[in-house]
Amino acid sequence: MNMRCYQLASDLRICRILNGMWQVAGGHGTIDHNLALADMLRYHDAGFTSWDLADIYGPAEDFIGEFRRLLLTLKGNEEIEQIQSLTKWVPQPGKITRSMVNKNIEKSLRRMNVGTLDLLQFHWWDYNNPYYIDALKYLSDLKDKGIIKHIGLTNFDTEHMQIIMDSGSKIISNQVQFSIIDRRPEVKMLSFCQRHNVSLLAYGSICGGLISERYLGKSEPSNVELNTLSLRKYKKMIDAWGGWNLFQDLLTSLKRVGQKHGVSIANVATSYILKKPQVGGVIIGARLGIVEHISDNTQVFGFILDKSDQDEIDSVCENANDLFEIIGDCGDEYR
Ligand SMILES: NC(=O)c1ccc[n+]([C@@H]2O[C@H](COP(=O)([O-])OP(=O)(O)OC[C@H]3O[C@@H](n4cnc5c(N)ncnc54)[C@H](OP(=O)(O)O)[C@@H]3O)[C@@H](O)[C@H]2O)c1
Numbered sequence: 001m002n003m004r005c006y007q008l009a010s011d012l013r014i015c016r017i018l019n020g021m022w023q024v025a026g027g028h029g030t031i032d033h034n035l036a037l038a039d040m041l042r043y044h045d046a047g048f049t050s051w052d053l054a055d056i057y058g059p060a061e062d063f064i065g066e067f068r069r070l071l072l073t074l075k076g077n078e079e080i081e082q083i084q085s086l087t088k089w090v091p092q093p094g095k096i097t098r099s100m101v102n103k104n105i106e107k108s109l110r111r112m113n114v115g116t117l118d119l120l121q122f123h124w125w126d127y128n129n130p131y132y133i134d135a136l137k138y139l140s141d142l143k144d145k146g147i148i149k150h151i152g153l154t155n156f157d158t159e160h161m162q163i164i165m166d167s168g169s170k171i172i173s174n175q176v177q178f179s180i181i182d183r184r185p186e187v188k189m190l191s192f193c194q195r196h197n198v199s200l201l202a203y204g205s206i207c208g209g210l211i212s213e214r215y216l217g218k219s220e221p222s223n224v225e226l227n228t229l230s231l232r233k234y235k236k237m238i239d240a241w242g243g244w245n246l247f248q249d250l251l252t253s254l255k256r257v258g259q260k261h262g263v264s265i266a267n268v269a270t271s272y273i274l275k276k277p278q279v280g281g282v283i284i285g286a287r288l289g290i291v292e293h294i295s296d297n298t299q300v301f302g303f304i305l306d307k308s309d310q311d312e313i314d315s316v317c318e319n320a321n322d323l324f325e326i327i328g329d330c331g332d333e334y335r
Contacts, residue, residue, distance in 0.1 A: 020203065037070060041074075068114070120150070124156070136169040176189065199279070
């Protein structure tokens, strides 16, 4: 069975499927405030207690704050202790000062209605701008004061993670795109993370929903038919990886494997990434209040892929292009 929980740090245990909140930031349908909060409660009650968000994901941090207040009213203090909310700080490139860092972290604390951030994942747009080292130093100081429990990164490549490690900052995770289609983390990132005891949090593992029965046996969708930013983002990945016909071969194999275990295509794709070394969790986007996949995604914890399943999936991918050669290391698509 895939384990349900993962110890990201000695004092931070997460659900291995995290609820992704980019989907509330626009471009994924209209979010109704009350319906979204009701869905958050459903995810939480089903054991999906870990949330991935960011200061730049529209109202995501405010939703966490409201959800915590709601849960306190409904179920009391003990229950809000069960939530893990992993946010990000995504500053504009430029000079970073201590007061800028403090102000931004205070804002996240206030919006999320927490006294401490469980994990602050840091993003940086431009490696030519060296202030990311200063930013991480100031964040480390906040960690020493107990305002941030742990520091993680998002979309950093292996080379710059090494620079950060050499500068003395203690990092526990890197959040990167990782799927059957996008295996770039396997080239350098995984072994680096193994050596430095860093966990990976994977996103894009079901390609915005493209890796599902919904697209099996279907003709190639146009950009207009792809009605979320996420679907459009990962369709481009599939185009670079090998195109729609090869993708159909992959979906057919995933369906076969899924039928063998009595689970869905999305479950197989999620499970495949959860089995990779250093992967702490897979973040699955949730269009809160619009559609939920709670019971289907719960199935991930009820089976495990065997070697013949993995071989079947890998054999389709042998015909695909190498995205590391085309795009570069993790996060290079953002730079
Ligand atoms: N650090 C970064 O730069 C970065 C970048 C992208 C994403 N992320 C994080 O990762 C999260 C995931 O987002 P993503 O864009 O990568 O999307 P994703 O998780 O690959 O796809 C999410 C979509 O998949 C569909 N889905 C979910 N469970 C399903 C199931 N069991 N069966 C069939 N379809 C299912 C849903 O589509 P429908 O709603 O249409 O049903 C959902 O909206 C984001 O919210 C964010 O937290 C981080």
